[in-house]
Structures are given as C-alpha cells and as structure tokens.
Amino acid sequence: MSNGSRKIMLEDLLRLKRAERPPPEFWGQFDAQMRAKQLAAIVVRRPWWDGLSRVFSRSHRVILPAGAVAALGLVWVGVHRLSPSAPPAVPVLVQPALGASVATAPALPIMTVVAQVDARPAKVEEGGDRLETEVVIPASQPSSPSHLTKVPDAAQVASLYGSPFAEGMAATLADFRALDADLAKRSAFGAERDMETVSGRQPMSEPLTRVDPAQERLQRLLAPALPAYTYSNAARTFTSERQRDRASDDRMYESMDRPSSGGMSLEFRF
Amino acid sequence: MNASKAIEKTLVASPERKLEADADLAIVRQVQGGDVAAFDRLIGKYRERVFGIIYNLTSNREDAADLAQDAFIKAFQSIHRFQGQSSFFTWLYRIAINATLSHLRKNRLRSFFSLESIAETDTASRELLDALTDTTGAARDAFVRELQEKLNEAMQKLSINHRTVVTLFEIDGLSHQEIADVMDCSVGTVRSRLHYAKQLLQAELEPYLRS
Numbered sequence: 446m447s448n449g450s451r452k453i454m455l456e457d458l459l460r461l462k463r464a465e466r467p468p469p470e471f472w473g474q475f476d477a478q479m480r481a482k483q484l485a486a487i488v489v490r491r492p493w494w495d496g497l498s499r500v501f502s503r504s505h506r507v508i509l510p511a512g513a514v515a516a517l518g519l520v521w522v523g524v525h526r527l528s529p530s531a532p533p534a535v536p537v538l539v540q541p542a543l544g545a546s547v548a549t550a551p552a553l554p555i556m557t558v559v560a561q562v563d564a565r566p567a568k569v570e571e572g573g574d575r576l577e578t579e580v581v582i583p584a585s586q587p588s589s590p591s592h593l594t595k596v597p598d599a600a601q602v603a604s605l606y607g608s609p610f611a612e613g614m615a616a617t618l619a620d621f622r623a624l625d626a627d628l629a630k631r632s633a634f635g636a637e638r639d640m641e642t643v644s645g646r647q648p649m650s651e652p653l654t655r656v657d658p659a660q661e662r663l664q665r666l667l668a669p670a671l672p673a674y675t676y677s678n679a680a681r682t683f684t685s686e687r688q689r690d691r692a693s694d695d696r697m698y699e700s701m702d703r704p705s706s707g708g709m710s711l712e713f714r715f
Numbered sequence: 716m717n718a719s720k721a722i723e724k725t726l727v728a729s730p731e732r733k734l735e736a737d738a739d740l741a742i743v744r745q746v747q748g749g750d751v752a753a754f755d756r757l758i759g760k761y762r763e764r765v766f767g768i769i770y771n772l773t774s775n776r777e778d779a780a781d782l783a784q785d786a787f788i789k790a791f792q793s794i795h796r797f798q799g800q801s802s803f804f805t806w807l808y809r810i811a812i813n814a815t816l817s818h819l820r821k822n823r824l825r826s827f828f829s830l831e832s833i834a835e836t837d838t839a840s841r842e843l844l845d846a847l848t849d850t851t852g853a854a855r856d857a858f859v860r861e862l863q864e865k866l867n868e869a870m871q872k873l874s875i876n877h878r879t880v881v882t883l884f885e886i887d888g889l890s891h892q893e894i895a896d897v898m899d900c901s902v903g904t905v906r907s908r909l910h911y912a913k914q915l916l917q918a919e920l921e922p923y924l925r926s
Contacts (some may be wrong), residue, residue, distance in 0.1 A: 452923055453925045454924065455913060458862070458920055458924070459881065461840055461863075461866070462863075463886050465863070467776060472763075475766070475783075482784050482785075483787075486788050585753070
C-alpha cells in the first residue's frame with residue numbers, strides 16, 4: 446500500500462541500490478573462483494630456462510655414457526677419415542740431377558717440388574761443404590727410375606763440386622763400379638734395369654731357402670779329399686752365391702720400385 | 716543540509732572506522748608475517764562491500780565478481796607493500812576502484828546490465844518500496860524492476876568519476892575524505908562531483924521523487 450505522504454528523496458532511491466544483493470549461492474561460486482585465483486597467484490611462474498635445466502638434470506645419468514660414446518664415435522670416424530688409402534708423402538733426399546742449376550730455391554709446396562723434381566733440386570744447403578738436396582716424392586706417385594738412373598759420374602761430381610768430400614764420394618763411387626761390372630750394372634744405379642722385363646726376372650723367394658745346409662756341410666767336409674770335385678763344386682757354389690745376390694738385389698729393388706710400398710724412403714747422404 | 720549531514724556522518728563514523736582499521740592492520744601484519752590464511756578473513760569481511768561498489772559502478776554481476784576477485788588478488792600480491800599509512804579498507808577500495816575504472820574505460824560501449832533482487836528484509840528498503848507503490852505480488856515486482864532499471868540507466872549516464880563519487884558516498888557510505896583518498900583527489904573535488912552528479916540524477920529520476 447502506497448504511503449503518499451512520505452517524501453521520497455534521491456538519496457532514498459540510491460539507498461535502494463544498497464539493498465541489492467546477489468543470491469546466497471553466488472557467494473559459494475565466488476569463493477571457489479577466488480580460491481582458484483589465489484592459488485594461481487601463489488604459484489610462481491618459472492622462467493623458460495628452468496624447464497631446460499630440469500630436462501638436463503633428469504638426463505644427467507645418460508649424459509656421461511652418451512658423451513663417451515660420442516667421443517669414441519668421433520675418434521673412430523676421424524681415424525677412418527684421416528687414414529689414407531695411400532701413405533703420405535715423405536721427404537726423400539736424393540742427389541741432384543746433373544745439369545741442373547744449383548741454386549737456392551724458394552720454399553715451394555710439396556706437390557710443386559714433386560712436379561719439378563726432374564728439372565732442378567728443390568733445396569740446396571749453402572755455406573758449407575755439405576751438399577744436401579731434399580726432394581719430396583709422394584708415395585702414391587708411380588715410381589720413376591729416372592731419379593735413380595741419373596746418378597752422376599764420379600768425375601763429373603768431383604769436377605762439379607770440387608770439394609774434398611766430393612772427391613772422396615767420387616772415389617767411392619768409382620770403386621763401387623769397378624768392383625763388379627755386372628753387379629754395378631744391375632744394382633743400385635744400374636741403367637739396364639730400366640730395360641728389364643718382369644718376365645725375365647726370377648721368381649721371388651727367400652734366398653736362404655735355396656741353401657741346403659746338409660749339402661753345404663757335405664761339400665765343406667769333402668773339399669780337402671776331393672779337390673777336382675771341389676773345384677767344380679766351388680765354381681757351382683760361386684755361381685749359386687751370385688744368383689742369390691742377384692735375387693736379393695732384385696728383391697730389394699722390387700720393394701723400392703713398388704708404388705705402394707708403404708712409404709719407404711731412401712736417404713742418400715754423402 | 717547535505718554537507719552537514721556528510722560531515723556528521725564522517726565524524727560519527729571515524730571512531731568505528733578507526734577501530735576497524737586497527738583490526739585490519741593486525742590481520743595484515745599476520746599476512747605479511749607469512750600467515751596466508753589470515754587473508755581469507757579480510758576477503759570474507761570485505762567481499763560484499765567490494766562486490767557491491769563494483770556492481771554499482773558496472774551494473775553487471777559477472778564483471779563485478781571478476782573485478783572483485785582481481786582486486787583481492789592484487790591486494791594479496793602487494794600486501795607486503797602496505798605500510799599502514801591508510802586503512803586497509805581504503806587501500807583495498809582504491810585497488811578495486813582503479814581496477815573498475817580501468818575496466819569501464821576499456822569497455823565504454825558495453826551496456827549489459829544485470830539486476831539483482833532487492834532484499835526486502837532491509838526495513839528501510841521495504842518502507843521505501845511501500846511508499847512508492849501500493850501494489851503487491853507480480854505488479855510490485857515489476858515496479859521494483861522498472862525502478863532498478865531507471866536507477867541503473869541514470870547512473871550509467873553519469874561520467875565514471877561522478878558515478879564513482881555518488882556510489883561511494885550514497886551507496887557505500889564512505890566519507891568525503893575517504894573518497895578523496897580512494898580517488899586520489901581533494902575533498903573539494905569530491906564534493907563538487909557529488910553535487911553535480913546529484914543534480915543529473917535528480918533530473919533523470921524526477922518521476923519517482925516526491926518533495
């Protein structure tokens with residue numbers, strides 16, 4: 446029922462809003478949402494790198510074995526990659542070719558020196574009597590007999606360098622060549638070997654296996670009693686010894702000329 | 716008359732507010748000391764008032780609930796910065812008002828209102844409604860709803876600052892000084908805004924007023 450005599454002010458109308466209240470169930474929902482937001486606010490957000498550190502901390506037991514396996518793998522790969530099919534280039538000291546200008550050459554790369562090995566010496570040490578030439582020959586390059594056949598004559602060496610050491614070297618070389626013409630031809634610097642065919646060579650075998658110890662002992666015991674027989678036998682022995690020497694020399698040069706001889710280097714010093 | 720009434724209200728309210736502020740400060744010290752659960756007492760104590768002021772500003776229940784919760788969360792997160800220079804009530808209201816004003820400025824064009832039922836258990840409200848209408852039942856409910864809509868529309872026609880001043884003073888019962896603290900302005904500004912806002916509301920709600 447309306448009370449028409451009562452004054453109604455603006456403040457009365459606004460105070461009516463004070464009586465506006467949500468239903469009781471609203472506060473239950475409000476408290477639940479409030480609790481959830483409060484918990485979310487309490488939880489501290491971790492930085493992005495914290496996840497990474499947790500991952501690493503969990504996998505710390507695996508890291509060490511994995512690292513070891515990786516290191517072994519790297520070593521294995523490195524060994525297989527770096528080990529070449531052909532042996533690396535090795536320095537070889539040879540006598541300079543005759544007619545080549547003896548001068549100090551600038552330091553050249555290895556392959557450059559190899560390409561010019563026939564033309565001139567790569568390096569000549571100056572300031573002394575000693576002559577040392579260093580030429581690098583790659584092992585993968587097919588062996589050319591030229592660096593062996595171009596051995597200077599003793600007189601040429603002596604006249605070229607004129608030093609006492611060179612003269613001594615020339616004398617040694619002359620004695621070596623005079624010792625056995627055939628041996629000198631076929632051994633160390635023999636030029637005929639260049640023309641030798643493979644079919645003409647004797648089959649490779651161990652020289653000692655050709656020696657029969659029992660027969661040799663018998664020959665040695667019967668030598669005083671049977672001079673005639675000994676003569677012929679001695680001649681045959683000498684022949685067999687020469688054959689053994691030849692075979693031994695052939696075997697030595699065979700190993701020197703073999704292209705993949707495992708990086709053998711020959712060093713000649715005078 | 717209004718000015719003297721407001722001053723009297725402020726003077727009368729001061730001792731009570733002082734005791735209330737002391738009690739709140741003690742709870743805040745507990746929270747600052749690590750007793751997080753003590754903050755629930757502050758929430759339970761002020762949730763309806765915070766919700767009410769935000770609701771009267773936004774006229775939307777869901778927005779009011781979210782903003783009230785956010786205000787409590789912000790207060791909880793920065794409780795260690797509370798020095799006690801003002802009452803916790805004033806500090807919490809400032810947070811809520813600032814959050815609400817920011818929300819209103821972002822959503823100026825949105826005008827979705829929700830109406831809460833008027834609790835007629837309040838004697839003053841029941842007497843006011845009896846004075847406004849002699850109907851009962853559905854007709855009375857329709858009249859009350861129409862009055863609420865008119866009030867909301869009139870409030871929404873005010874600017875944010877004027878609406879805030881009216882809401883804090885007339886609905887929530889804050890003093891001029893407390894409003895000035897909350898809104899970070901002078902008491903004179905509060906009185907000026909309050910006077911202007913009332914003039915506008917009086918013009919809007921003229922059909923319901925009887926002098």
